[in-house]
Amino acid sequence: MLKFSLLHDKLTYMETDRMEKIVSLAKRRGFIFQGSEIYGGLAGTWDYGPLGVELKNNVKELWWDFFVHARGDIYGIDSAILMNRKVWEASGHVENFSDPMIDCKKCQSRFRADKIDINAACPECGAREFTSARAFNMMFKTYAGPVEDSAAEIFLRPETAQGSFSNFKNIIDSMRPKLPFGIAQIGKAFRNEITPGNFIFRTREFEQMEIEYFTAPGAWADAFDYWRGEMQKWMAMLGIASLVSEREIAEGERAHYSKRTVDFDFEFPFGREELYGLACRSDFDLKQHTMASGVELAYYDEAAKEKIVPFVVEPTFGVDRTVLALLAAHYSEEEDKKGGKRTVLKLPPQLAPYKVAIFPLVANKPQIVEKARDIYSSLKKNISTAWDDRGNIGKRYYAQDEIGTPWCVTVDYQTLEDNTVTVRDRDTAEQKRVATGELTHFFREELNRPTA
Ligand SMILES: [Zn+2]
Incomplete structure (x- = not known):
């Protein structure tokens, strides 16, 4: 274990070797770059490159297919990042969404109080005098309109969930759903983390995939178990289930409105940390917004002829943490032919940035190149396909293995005779x-082969 630092992020202890290799691969092959890199970066921000955006989009598409399209009871929305500040007053974020922070009296560096021992030396300057803990609200503030006063002050949303709660009545009125039903959303959220770090694990701008699932108040416990199972299926599809452990959060440590919370922790190279969460938020949010807005957020039960305020079970997933978990779980090193090491990213084929790479065996035989070009043009209409005609075939295989491409197609002399090509499998190296x-x-x- 060595010290490892990323940009201005605080020093973090981690399995340096493996994490450094993943970060380096991500940059070298166009998955993930430092945000604002040419200006020395901006802490807690990362940019997705050509391969990273494909991987991330594939994650979101698979999630939407599994949790929205394949079901009949989940309604998708895409709500605005900027919301009336009353939303955040009602949700409790203005008052409570804060971390206790302490400052070093000598160098003014700020730390999360729960991450530093008050008797320890300042990690920045070594002084041993800290202020007492103070609340620091983690929401990003901005202003709507030209006047920068407190009346115009709004926030970048710190979670997508409140957009789903504030659209509860719109979904009831427009879609006429039967209870239980859910509202799903994928979108950006922002938190002014004091200590971002561990690559794309803790960032100030990130993307969430969240479901608010509304049930009759008496049915939440069953719904909770059900969603726990659905989340397990999702993790199995990603091939990460064996690295996840579930943790029941004790009553005293849960959010005050939560009836039950289970965290799904992942074995990251820097340690076991939260990947996903499942919580029963009770009827807290709907009641809070009813009270604050004066608009009744309730469901009319036709059978019982009464209005009820549903309970909500909330499975929540970080997109960026999913990408990091996928890279960490599927990064593997194998021996190359010369006894050295080479990298294979064993992503589930559905999630790989490219599914197929097309190689002309030789670059100087026009009939072969032309044939390969034809196959490439035709395949990429339906399937994400790469082209590579540089270097020898072995090197091209390795280069595709490193970015997780499941299949390579080589067009050779035999293709010109019988119209067949060699298809080589990433994981088995078998050719047919x-x-x-x-x-x-x-x-x-x-x-279409099931991955789990
Ligand atoms: Zn200091």
């Missing part, structure tokens, strides 16, 4: 001949 006319069908079948 497939007719060019069958390729789209072949990959479709492979991609």
Whole structure:
């Protein structure tokens, strides 16, 4: 274990070697870059490159397919990041969304009180005098309109959930759902973390995938168990389930409105940390917004002829943490032919940035290059496909393995004779001949294979 630092982020102890390799691979191959890198960066921000955005979009698409499209009881929305500040007053964020912070009296560095021993030396300057703990609100403030006064002060949302609660009545009125039903949303959220760090694990700008699932008050416990199972299925699809452990949060440590909370912790290279969460938020949010807005947020139960305020069970997923968990879980090193090491990113095929790479065996034989170009143009209409004609075939295989491409297609001399190509599998290195006319069908079948 060595000290490892990223940009201006605070020093963190982690399994340096593996984490450094993942960060380095992410930069070198176009997955993830430092935010504002040419200006020395901006702490707690990261930019997704060409391969990273494909991986991230695939995660979001798979999530939406599984939790929205494949079901009949979940309604998707995309609510605004900027909301009336009364939303955050009602939700309790203005008053309570804060961390206790202490400042070093000598160098004024600020630390989370729960992360530092008050008797310890300042990690920045070594002084041993801290202020007492003070609350620091983690919401980003900004102003709506030209006047920068307190009346115009609004916040960048610190979670997507409140956009779902504030649209509860709109969903009831427009979609006429039957209880139980859910509202799902994927979107950005912002938290002014004092100590961002561990690459894309704790950042100031991040993306969430959240479901607010509304049930009859007496049915929340069953709904909780059900959603725990659905989350387990999701983690199995990602191939990360074996690295996740579930942690029941004790009553005293839960949010005051929570009836039950289970955290899903992942074995990251820097230690075991929260990946996902599942909470029963009771009827707290709907009641708070009813009280604060004067608009009744309730469900009319036709059978019982009465209005009820549903309980909500909330499965919540971080997009960026999912990407990091995928990189960490599927990063592997294998021996190359010369006894050295090479990297294989064993992503589930559905999530890989490219599904297929097309290689002409040689770059100087026009018929082969032309044939390969034809296959490339035709395949990429339906399937994310890469092209590579540099270096020898072995090197091209390794380069695709490193970014997780599940299949490589080589167009060679035999292709010109019988219209077949070599398809090589990333994980087994097995090769088989497939007719060019069958390729789209072949990959479709492979991609539909259940991953778990
Ligand atoms: Zn100090």
